[in-house]
Amino acid sequence: MASRAHLWFVAPALILMVLILLLPIALAGALSFTDYSLGNSGASFVGTENYERIFTRSTYEKMFIATFRYVGVVVPLSVGLGLGAALLIHSLTRFGALYKTIYFLPVMAALIAMAIVWEFALHPTIGIVNATLERGCGTFLEAWPWYAKGCDRTFPLWLTDRDYAIWTVAFIGVWQAFGFNMVLYLAGLTSIPRALYHAAEMDGATSGWDRFRLVTWPMLGPTTVFVVTISIIRSFQVFDTVEAFYPQGGGPSKSVYVMMFAIYEKAIQQNLMGIGAAITMIFLVFVMVLTLIQRWLVERRTHYG
Amino acid sequence: MSAIALEGIEKSFGATRVLGGVDLDIRAGEFLTLVGPSGCGKSTLLRILAGLEAPDRGRVLIGGAEVTGLRAAARNLAMVFQSYALYPHLTVAENMMTPLKLRDLPRAARLPVLGPLLARDRYRALRAEVDRTARILKIEPLLDRKPGQLSGGQRQRAALGRAMVRNPVAFLMDEPLSNLDAALRVHMRAELSELHRRLGTTFVYVTHDQAEALTMSDRMAVMQDGAILQTGAPEEVYADPDSLDVARFVGSPAINILPGRIDGTGGLGALGTALGRFRTTDAQKVAIGLRPEHLSLAPAGASGFEGAVRHRENLGADVFLHVDVEGIDRPVVLRTTPTETRDLAIGAAVGIDADARAALVFDETGRRLRFEAAELVRIA
Numbered sequence: 102m103a104s105r106a107h108l109w110f111v112a113p114a115l116i117l118m119v120l121i122l123l124l125p126i127a128l129a130g131a132l133s134f135t136d137y138s139l140g141n142s143g144a145s146f147v148g149t150e151n152y153e154r155i156f157t158r159s160t161y162e163k164m165f166i167a168t169f170r171y172v173g174v175v176v177p178l179s180v181g182l183g184l185g186a187a188l189l190i191h192s193l194t195r196f197g198a199l200y201k202t203i204y205f206l207p208v209m210a211a212l213i214a215m216a217i218v219w220e221f222a223l224h225p226t227i228g229i230v231n232a233t234l235e236r237g238c239g240t241f242l243e244a245w246p247w248y249a250k251g252c253d254r255t256f257p258l259w260l261t262d263r264d265y266a267i268w269t270v271a272f273i274g275v276w277q278a279f280g281f282n283m284v285l286y287l288a289g290l291t292s293i294p295r296a297l298y299h300a301a302e303m304d305g306a307t308s309g310w311d312r313f314r315l316v317t318w319p320m321l322g323p324t325t326v327f328v329v330t331i332s333i334i335r336s337f338q339v340f341d342t343v344e345a346f347y348p349q350g351g352g353p354s355k356s357v358y359v360m361m362f363a364i365y366e367k368a369i370q371q372n373l374m375g376i377g378a379a380i381t382m383i384f385l386v387f388v389m390v391l392t393l394i395q396r397w398l399v400e401r402r403t404h405y406g
Numbered sequence: 407m408s409a410i411a412l413e414g415i416e417k418s419f420g421a422t423r424v425l426g427g428v429d430l431d432i433r434a435g436e437f438l439t440l441v442g443p444s445g446c447g448k449s450t451l452l453r454i455l456a457g458l459e460a461p462d463r464g465r466v467l468i469g470g471a472e473v474t475g476l477r478a479a480a481r482n483l484a485m486v487f488q489s490y491a492l493y494p495h496l497t498v499a500e501n502m503m504t505p506l507k508l509r510d511l512p513r514a515a516r517l518p519v520l521g522p523l524l525a526r527d528r529y530r531a532l533r534a535e536v537d538r539t540a541r542i543l544k545i546e547p548l549l550d551r552k553p554g555q556l557s558g559g560q561r562q563r564a565a566l567g568r569a570m571v572r573n574p575v576a577f578l579m580d581e582p583l584s585n586l587d588a589a590l591r592v593h594m595r596a597e598l599s600e601l602h603r604r605l606g607t608t609f610v611y612v613t614h615d616q617a618e619a620l621t622m623s624d625r626m627a628v629m630q631d632g633a634i635l636q637t638g639a640p641e642e643v644y645a646d647p648d649s650l651d652v653a654r655f656v657g658s659p660a661i662n663i664l665p666g667r668i669d670g671t672g673g674l675g676a677l678g679t680a681l682g683r684f685r686t687t688d689a690q691k692v693a694i695g696l697r698p699e700h701l702s703l704a705p706a707g708a709s710g711f712e713g714a715v716r717h718r719e720n721l722g723a724d725v726f727l728h729v730d731v732e733g734i735d736r737p738v739v740l741r742t743t744p745t746e747t748r749d750l751a752i753g754a755a756v757g758i759d760a761d762a763r764a765a766l767v768f769d770e771t772g773r774r775l776r777f778e779a780a781e782l783v784r785i786a
């Protein structure tokens with residue numbers, strides 16, 4: 102007769118996982134097919150209506166556009182800048198720790214507090230950004246049509262301009278995220294064996310680019326997969342900047358109406374649990390797909406054993 | 407093929423002086439071993455020769471031309487690293503092709519996907535080079551594997567292959583066998599010697615293992631504390647060391663050192679036994695080195711030295727007997743045969759014969775004393 106002992110070993114982990122992970126997801130999944138709202142005693146099954154709404158209404162179209170724009174800007178830039186900063190700092194013999202701290206500050210700072218600073222800096226009339234831009238008027242910079250137009254009329258309103266808002270928020274997202282990626286890349290860089298660079302030199306890799314192609318980039322492969330995945334997930338989760346700048350509404354013409362904010366607005370502010378749960382499920386699917394891709398990459402391509 | 411010379415090489419890391427004025431001539435085509443205890447600066451000297459490290463002072467010459475200021479990539483040397491330093495993301499074939507690609511192909515032909523398409527013929531030629539080298543090293547079946555899928559010995563060969571594909575002026579090797587198991591290490595010694603004979607290229611080989619130096623090299627340079635103590639053929643260094651340090655370092659088991667003295671008439675004695683007579687009248691304290699093979703077993707009470715057996719080290723063909731002798735801190739080791747020692751128990755009293763003609767005499771500073779001997783006796 103087979104022993105049942107193994108069940109006792111697996112059970113605690115299994116129960117915990119079901120309780121704190123699978124159950125809430127299943128609940129949200131179930132809710133997403135109803136019109137439940139908190140406080141209402143009853144809820145009726147509405148089928149896929151919530152999902153249909155998400156994929157047809159223009160509000161949600163804006164939500165997807167804002168989210169993908171944000172992710173599309175923040176991920177490549179914060180990863181690229183993080184790598185660049187890490188390479189520069191790693192090549193320094195002095196002051197490396199100082200730069201590391203400076204670039205890491207935005208990661209540690211509370212974004213809500215920083216939002217005030219950014220709001221001030223980007224203020225259309227008294228903000229330092231536009232004030233600086235105006236100084237450039239009358240110089241060669243006016244050869245750039247965009248700049249000339251700014252001098253002629255006014256420079257963008259940044260946070261309150263429909264065309265600029267999402268990009269401005271994305272810029273702040275990059276500012277906040279790249280320090281984190283830099284630290285991850287620095288850790289990756291220190292773990293590359295120096296002998297590999299010596300081997301590359303003996304093999305005739307004379308330019309910095311050759312060394313990067315032959316040693317640094319491949320050796321950072323596992324780090325990059327991790328950094329990109331983390332960056333994408335964190336960008337999908339962006340919420341605090343939007344909430345700080347646009348407490349109601351998701352920006353000018355809902356141009357900054359990102360997913361997390363939509364969930365918050367629907368489920369918490371408007372108490373429409375059903376639709377909030379449906380957005381949550383879509384969000385989870387995104388994250389799940391990403392995680393699977395990451396696992397596949399790690400196992401297939403960057404596993405050097 | 408060209409000779410390599412190092413002249414007055416000095417190197418310090420911060421306040422630590424690692425190399426203090428090293429001179430070394432390496433002949434074209436020879437197998438030269440740099441051997442010395444850990445931390446004596448062998449790797450540093452090799453890296454300076456390779457160009458991976460810049461000396462504080464001194465010159466490096468290859469084929470008579472000064473290359474001190476030249477970067478490593480421009481010196482046309484190949485190196486095998488202790489850790490092998492294979493590129494883990496590339497297959498063995500790609501690893502071996504890397505130096506060829508970087509040296510022989512223009513930048514455009516090295517582009518990731520486009521390159522191989524643009525310069526197909528050239529890639530085929532390089533691949534042929536790789537295959538030829540792989541055949542010599544018998545690693546053809548491994549060419550499509552990545553380093554992570556190889557055993558230590560196979561990795562070692564792949565690293566050797568990467569160094570061999572282009573014809574370098576010399577091969578530099580930094581303890582390439584130290585990560586292998588004992589049997590494979592002995593096997594690879596023979597194989598490396600064989601490879602050296604076959605290629606006829608200069609090999610500069612760094613090791614801390616004197617056995618590797620003795621077995622493989624044409625000449626060996628013994629290093630200690632950032633200086634070369636002696637350079638010469640292995641037999642010469644073994645039989646005729648210039649200093650006590652060299653005598654101690656080379657040979658396994660290590661040479662026996664007995665405290666002795668030379669009296670006013672030139673008489674050499676150790677532990678109250680006369681060993682011989684020198685034509686000298688400088689009375690002084692000396693250290694007398696006697697290798698295990700120059701000592702033999704004698705019946706107790708019948709010879710100069712006596713002691714108690716402490717340990718019997720059986721190597722099959724030989725038995726090294728460790729004997730505690732009064733007046734010496736470390737046990738005296740002598741080489742015997744299994745038949746001689748079959749009945750010896752630990753603690754048994756034995757006598758030791760010494761072949762005094764083979765004794766190496768060093769003065770108090772460790773320098774070798776080479777007096778003309780009037781008579782050096784075999785005491786028995």
Ligand SMILES: Nc1ncnc2c1ncn2[C@@H]1O[C@H](COP(=O)(O)OP(=O)(O)OP(=O)(O)O)[C@@H](O)[C@H]1O
Nearest residue numbers: 419422424443444445446447448449450451613614
């Ligand atoms: N980059 C460095 N910075 C500071 N000190 C160093 C550096 N490289 C080597 N040293 C020091 O120089 C000395 C010689 O080092 P080296 O690596 O040449 O020794 P080695 O003879 O090769 O020893 P081993 O047999 O252990 O490899 C050591 O004391 C080491 O601590």
Ligand SMILES: [Mg+2]
Nearest residue numbers: 448449450580
């Ligand atoms: Mg070393």
